Amino acid sequence: VQLVQSGVEVKKPGASVKVSCKASGYTFTNFGITWVRQAPGQGLEWMGWISADNGDTDYAQQLQGRVTMTTDTSTNTAYMELRSLRFDDTALYYCARVAVVGTSAVDPWGQGTLVTVSS
Amino acid sequence: DIQLTQSPSSLSASVGDRVTITCQASQDIRNYLNWYQQRPGKAPKLLIYDASSLQMGVPSRFSGGGSGTHFTFTISSLQPEDIATYYCQHYDNLPLTFGGGTKVQIK
Numbered sequence: 001v002q003l004v005q006s007g008v009e010v011k012k013p014g015a016s017v018k019v020s021c022k023a024s025g026y027t028f029t030n031f032g033i034t035w036v037r038q039a040p041g042q043g044l045e046w047m048g049w050i051s052a053d054n055g056d057t058d059y060a061q062q063l064q065g066r067v068t069m070t071t072d073t074s075t076n077t078a079y080m081e082l083r084s085l086r087f088d089d090t091a092l093y094y095c096a097r098v099a100v101v102g103t104s105a106v107d108p109w110g111q112g113t114l115v116t117v118s119s
Numbered sequence: 120d121i122q123l124t125q126s127p128s129s130l131s132a133s134v135g136d137r138v139t140i141t142c143q144a145s146q147d148i149r150n151y152l153n154w155y156q157q158r159p160g161k162a163p164k165l166l167i168y169d170a171s172s173l174q175m176g177v178p179s180r181f182s183g184g185g186s187g188t189h190f191t192f193t194i195s196s197l198q199p200e201d202i203a204t205y206y207c208q209h210y211d212n213l214p215l216t217f218g219g220g221t222k223v224q225i226k
Binding site for chain 1: 151153155157162163164165168169172174206208210213214215216217218219220
C-alpha cells in the first residue's frame, strides 16, 4: 500500500492549490482518505475525510467553504483543493488511508506536500 | 470541539527506560483514541487504535490503555529508533482532533 503525493507548491494569498494523492497496492474504493496538515514546527490538524466509494465528505468546520476533497476512481487518485489561500495555510499537507474501518485510524500516509503561501 | 491534552510535552529518557505519556480528553470519548508516531522529517505512523489495539507490524514494546477521558501510551523499553513526537487523536465525533504532541528524546 502506497500513497504518493504531488510536489511542492508556492502560491500567492488569495490563490488556490490542488494537491493530489495517488494510491496503489489496494482496492481504492474500499478505504476512505483523510487529509491532515502540519504548519511549520507545529502539531497535526485534521482537515477532513472522503469516502473513495461514494464521495461522501466531512470537512473541518474552520475550512468549510474553502476546501473540497474529491476522488478519481479511474486513476485511484484523491485530491484536496484549498481556495482563498492565506499566509497561515502554509503547511505540509498529508493524505492518509483509513487503516481500520470504523476507527478513523489512518495508515499509511503520503510523503506530504509542502504548500507555501507567500506574496 | 473535544480537546486532547498530552503530558508531558517533552521528555528525555535513557535507552531501556519505560516511558509513559498521558492524553486527557475534555469529555468522554469512550475508547475512540489513536496514537501516532512522527519521526523527525517523516510522515506520522499509526501505532495504536481503539485506545489499546496494536497496529499490525508495530513492535510489542508499544502499548496503550485507558477509556473515557484518561488514556496512556507506554514504551516498555525505549530504543534509539523511538526518538519521535507522539500524538493522540480522538474520533468520537467531528471534528477529529489531535493532542499537542509529546517529543521523546534520548538522555
